Each structure stands twice: as C-alpha cells, then as structure tokens.
Amino acid sequence: MNLLPIFLNNALILLVALILLWLLSLALKNASIVDIVWGMGFVALAWLTYAQIGTPSYRSLLINGLVTLWGLRLAGHIFLRNRTQPEDFRYAAWREEYGKIWWIRSLFHVFLLQGLLMWLIAFPVMAAPTNPAGGSPHPLDWVALPLWAFGFFFEAVGDWQLANFKKNPQNKGKLLTTGLWKYSRHPNYFGDAAQWWAFYLLALPAGAGWTLFSPLLMTYLLLRVSGVSMLEKTMSIRPGYEEYTRRTSAFLPLPPKKQ
Numbered sequence: 001m002n003l004l005p006i007f008l009n010n011a012l013i014l015l016v017a018l019i020l021l022w023l024l025s026l027a028l029k030n031a032s033i034v035d036i037v038w039g040m041g042f043v044a045l046a047w048l049t050y051a052q053i054g055t056p057s058y059r060s061l062l063i064n065g066l067v068t069l070w071g072l073r074l075a076g077h078i079f080l081r082n083r084t085q086p087e088d089f090r091y092a093a094w095r096e097e098y099g100k101i102w103w104i105r106s107l108f109h110v111f112l113l114q115g116l117l118m119w120l121i122a123f124p125v126m127a128a129p130t131n132p133a134g135g136s137p138h139p140l141d142w143v144a145l146p147l148w149a150f151g152f153f154f155e156a157v158g159d160w161q162l163a164n165f166k167k168n169p170q171n172k173g174k175l176l177t178t179g180l181w182k183y184s185r186h187p188n189y190f191g192d193a194a195q196w197w198a199f200y201l202l203a204l205p206a207g208a209g210w211t212l213f214s215p216l217l218m219t220y221l222l223l224r225v226s227g228v229s230m231l232e233k234t235m236s237i238r239p240g241y242e243e244y245t246r247r248t249s250a251f252l253p254l255p256p257k258k259q
Contacts (some may be wrong), residue, residue: 006053012046020040025111029087031111035078035088038074038118039072040072040075043072046064046067046125047064049129050064053130059206062170063128063129064200077159080163081163092112116219120213120217124199127203127208128203128206148194151190151192151195155187155196156195158184161176174238174240175241190253192225193251197215199214223251
C-alpha cells in the first residue's frame with residue numbers, strides 16, 4: 001500500500017484542525033488548550049489512517065485501541081488539571097515577551113510546531129496498520145504489550161498521585177517523594193516514553209522499523225525539552241531537592257539509593 005497519500009491526507013486534516021484551534025485560542029486568550037488536544041491528535045491520526053485503509057486487521061485494531069486509551073486518558077487528565085487554572089506559565093511568558101505579535105507568533109511557535117511533532121511521532125501508528133504482513137500476532141507483541149501496560153501504569157498512576165498531592169494545601173511548595181515518585185522523579189514521563197517504545201515494537205512486524213525516529217523523538221522531548229529538564233528547574237528551588245536527587249533516579253524507575 002502506498003503510504004504517502006495517507007500521510008499527506010492526515011497532515012492536511014491536522015493542519016486545518018490546528019488552525020481552527022489556534023483561532024479559538026485567540027478568542028479565549030489562552031494557548032494552553034493545545035496541550036489538551038496533544039493526546040487527542042494521535043487518536044485522530046490513528047483512526048484517520050484506519051478509515052483510509054478500508055480493511056480492518058488485528059494490528060490496526062490493537063494499535064488504535066492502545067493509542068486511544070493513552071490519548072483519552074492524557075487529554076482528560078490535562079483538561080481536569082487546567083480547567084480552573086490560568087494560561088500555562090510557558091505560554092504566558094511568551095505572550096508577554098512577544099507582545100503585539102504573539103497572536104501570529106503563537107500559530108507557528110505553538111500550534112503548527114506541535115502539529116508537526118505530533119505528525120512525526122505518529123508515524124509508527126500510521127504506518128503499521130497499512131502493511132498486511134503485520135496483520136497477525138507476532139512474538140514481539142508479547143514484549144510490546146507488557147511494556148505498554150507498564151508504561152500506562154506509571155504514567156496514569158504517577159499523574160493521579162501528583163494530582164492528589166497538589167490538592168492538599170499543606171503540600172504547597174513541597175516535593176512528592178512517595179508512591180511511584182519514590183522510584184523516579186518523573187514516573188509519568190517515563191511511562192509516556194515507555195508506551196511509545198511499545199507502539200514502535202508493535203509496528204516492527206508490519207515493516208515499520210524505519211519509524212525508529214518516533215520513540216527517539218518522543219523520549220528526547222520528554223527528557224530535554226518540555227518534560228524532565230523544564231520541571232527540574234522548578235523543583236530545584238523546593239526544600240529537600242538535593243537529597244531527593246541523590247536517592248531517586250531522574251527518569252528510569254530504580255530502587256531508592258541508601259543514604
């Protein structure tokens with residue numbers, strides 16, 4: 001099957017959707033809405049691909065089902081977290097920095113950039129279902145499925161534990177160091193990365209090994225751009241941070257080091 005028309009169709013639909021979302025952000029004066037649709041964008045790309053294939057298969061339903069669970073949970077979590085909050089501090093800082101040109105700068109700096117990243121990272125999800133060779137179960141699935149479940153657990157439970165921790169006013173300015181956060185300083189980001197490596201493994205039997213850039217890019221973003229590195233800066237000013245870093249792994253879940 002020729003993948004290029006499918007990829008280009010998905011890119012065009014994604015482009016139109018993000019421009020409409022950008023227009024909504026201008027009306028709301030809040031660019032944070034793009035974060036809510038980050039997970040939903042992957043769900044949309046997965047099912048858009050499915051609609052264009054025409055013939056359902058074991059692998060397309062498996063990958064689409066797992067991506068949908070990941071994307072819906074993430075979107076719901078971010079919506080509940082942000083619904084009573086002002087614009088995210090990153091976008092608020094850029095809004096102040098760029099002033100009168102932020103309205104157009106936000107289109108490229110936020111919405112279209114995230115759309116491009118979304119499209120690139122989704123390549124295993126879009127490519128795997130299009131190859132009949134990957135239509136049946138494969139031994140790699142027995143590695144990918146436990147890895148996905150492990151990652152989903154760490155991301156979902158880590159987010160839940162952090163949300164509950166922040167609800168308590170007595171925890172303001174403190175670090176969460178219990179639960180999954182005892183084994184990793186960012187268990188939710190680790191879980192996110194693990195799931196995308198699982199998606200890649202699920203795509204391998206369908207000849208999509210060339211999409212290795214997808215989990216690599218997602219892991220890089222989580223570690224160096226919008227995830228670990230950014231939050232470590234805000235965590236470093238809280239009491240007990242140095243001790244926490246000495247005993248707790250930054251990303252991979254590991255037993256706490258003895259002091």
